[in-house]
Amino acid sequence: MIRRAFFKLRHRLYRAVIVPKFKQHRTCPSEDHDVFKHTKRKNRQNTANVTHITIFGSFDLNVFKVLGLTPSINAMDSVKQQFKPPACVKGMTTLDRSKFDDTVKVPAITVPVKNLQKVTKQLKKYGLKLKGFSPVIELEKSDPDFNGHKRYLLDPRKMELLNQLPVEIKNVLANENTRSNDIEIVDLKMSYSNWNFQEVMQAIMPDDCDNVTGFSEVGHIAHFNLRDQALPYKHIIGEVLLDKVPGVKTVVNKLNTIDNTFRTFQMELMAGEDNFVTQAKENGFTFELDFSKVYWNSRLGTEHHRMTKNLTYSDIVFDVFAGIGPFSVPATKRRATVYANDLNPYSYESLVKNIKLNNCDSSLITCSNLDGREFIETVVKDRLTAIYSEGTETEEVNVANISGIAVLMNLPALAYTFLDAFNGLLSGVENFNDKVPLPIAHCYCFTNLADASEKWSGDMNVELKHRVIDVIGGLKEEDITSRFVRDVAPQKWMMCVSFKLTREILCGTSTDDGSYDLQTYMTDEPPAKCQKLDVEADVNAV
Structure with missing residues (x-):
């Protein structure tokens, strides 16, 4: 008997609050109709976007029925489609914003203001999230409950979820006097401004x-x-x-x-x-540039930070293709000694300007406007000669304070062709100071699966290492580390290869296995910097 009484109570509560028998709806009902006697409302509207309201007797969360649809895949697609711009804009080539005007139907419930916070918290994931609309809207001013109630819009795209509300939410709706005698369908006006x-x-x-x-x-x-x-x-x-x-x-x-x-x-x-003159922000630094005259890639911010974050006053950096300074400026701010170069006069001009713009210590950085090979054979050679010549000690060079020397070469399409410039670069140094750390070159390159498949079974890391060895010589595959930087295009990567510029390479002496002959590499000149570039690679790189 107790079990039967409990069953009847539960069944009665379920019918009264959640899914009572569905009643035929009416549009703009008259006040004297008994189904709507308790509401005393006429065609309530949101002043901005609500154009029409249909009121249904009884609180029925079967939104398919409320919208006049049967619960099917086609019905679901129809509801989702109304939350897209109208089909008539397909193929438009001249922008006509008025063509995006449309009307969508959404279900809504009316909630007492004092209970609004609790109800909206429970229904948050079911609420309407649409650009330009708030899920909570005002009643029409003529409504007698204007001051005490608000309307909460539900998302019809979540119909299946609405029809399967958890028991705890149903209980909240029952206990918070949410006007559970009706659910409304609100027409919302959509326009161009509501789409991203x-x-x-x-x-x-x-x-x-x-x-x-x-x-x-x-x-x-x-x-x-x-x-x-x-x-x-x-x-x-x-x-x-x-x-x-x-x-x-x-x-x-x-x-x-x-x-x-x-x-x-x-x-x-x-x-x-x-x-085209603008400013770019990256890792807390500001870079001014003319975008039509210089190279800038906003996708390399992580790489710029990675290569400069651990530099200190005891490091020396040679930035061969410095551009407007995304490596050089952060390195200088970290008190490293920097030698920065770029052939493009507009990049050089921006580099000098960005040093001042970021309040860098100008005494720590020297800028050049040279071809990369000329920069290596003059500025880099002079500095390294002074550093590795034993017994050299001037105000400008304090070898005891040098903890690392980095050579950055960020010109992915061509940088590796400049590596042979380091062969025999310090051949004139007689007493090579082995106590100073050897320079580490970081050379950025493009590589793709097609090139790697020709000789190296599709291994792009191996292909890239051997490409470097073919140019500079004096290295073995295990001497070089390669690191993925980013995707450039399908099956095409930008990578960074790093290796030590050994004494044998810098001084032009052969290695133990005689893997290269200096004279061969000095006479076999790589292509000039102004050669035709790989168009597809560079388009995707930018």
Whole structure:
């Protein structure tokens, strides 16, 4: 008997609060209808976005029924589709923001203000999360309960979850007087402002077109590497980006045409201001640059930090391809002695400016505007000669305080071709000081699976090591470490190879196994820096 009484009580509570018998709904009901007598409401509206309300007698969380749908896969797809921009914008090439206007239907419950916090906490993951809308909205001012109640919007895309609310949430809804006699369907007006950049682009671009939502930001500039099939949409892409991404004022597309001398790209303006002078923030440093004249890669911030974070006053750094200073400026701020160089006069100008902009000690850094090979054969040679000549001790060179010497070569398409410049670089040093740590070269390179497959069974690490050995000689595979930096393209990587510049290499003496002959490498000159670059590699690198 007790068991039967408990069963009846539970069944009655379930019917009264959660899923009572569904009743036929009416739109804009009259006040005298007994189903709606307790509400005394007429077509309540949210002043900004709610255009129409349908009220249902009884609190029924079967949202499929409330929306007039049967619980099926097609019904679910229909609900999800209404939270995407209208299909009519597909293929648009000239931006018409009015075409994005639409109306979506969402379920809502009315909650007393005093219970709002507790109810919304319980229903947080079921609430409507939509750009430009709050899940809690006001009742219409004409509603008699305007001051004491608010409406909480539910997400119809979570219908299945709404129909399976946990018991504890059901109990809260029952206990907090949530007006459990009705559930409402609210019409919300959607517009262009309610969709983000990715959603707008996915709606506009043809289905067979590659995703164009990926871009990089440098200060106020956003830049794309658009493929051919996206080019007809380049101007609308730029215009939408200006609307959707705060702080972006200029949008450009980088072309495949490369300045072979300075390794910079031509670009076209897609939208916004024709202003390419900007500032980039990286690891707490500020870099000013003209994006149309110098090379800058915002994806290398982690690498810049990794290579400079442990430098101290006892380190010496030779930055052969310094650019605007992403390695040199942090190294100088950490009190290392830095020799920075770049062939591009605009990069050199920015480098000097960024040293001042970041309040670096100018006495610790020397800047040069030379070709990389010339920089190695003059500045690097002079400094290393003074350091490794035994008995040398001047105010400028205190060998006892040197804990490490690093040579950074960040020109991935060509840097390895400059390595032979170190062969015999210190051949004029008679008494080589072995107490000073040998320089460590860090050379950045591109490698791809196709090249590695020709000789090295697809092992890109091995291919890269042997490419370095072929140029500089005097090394074995185990003398070189290789490290992955980042993906450049499918099956193409940017990597860093590191190795010691041994005494045999620097002084031009043969190794024990006679693995290289200095004269051979001195006469077999690598390609000049201004040779044609690998266009595909550099486009993806930037």
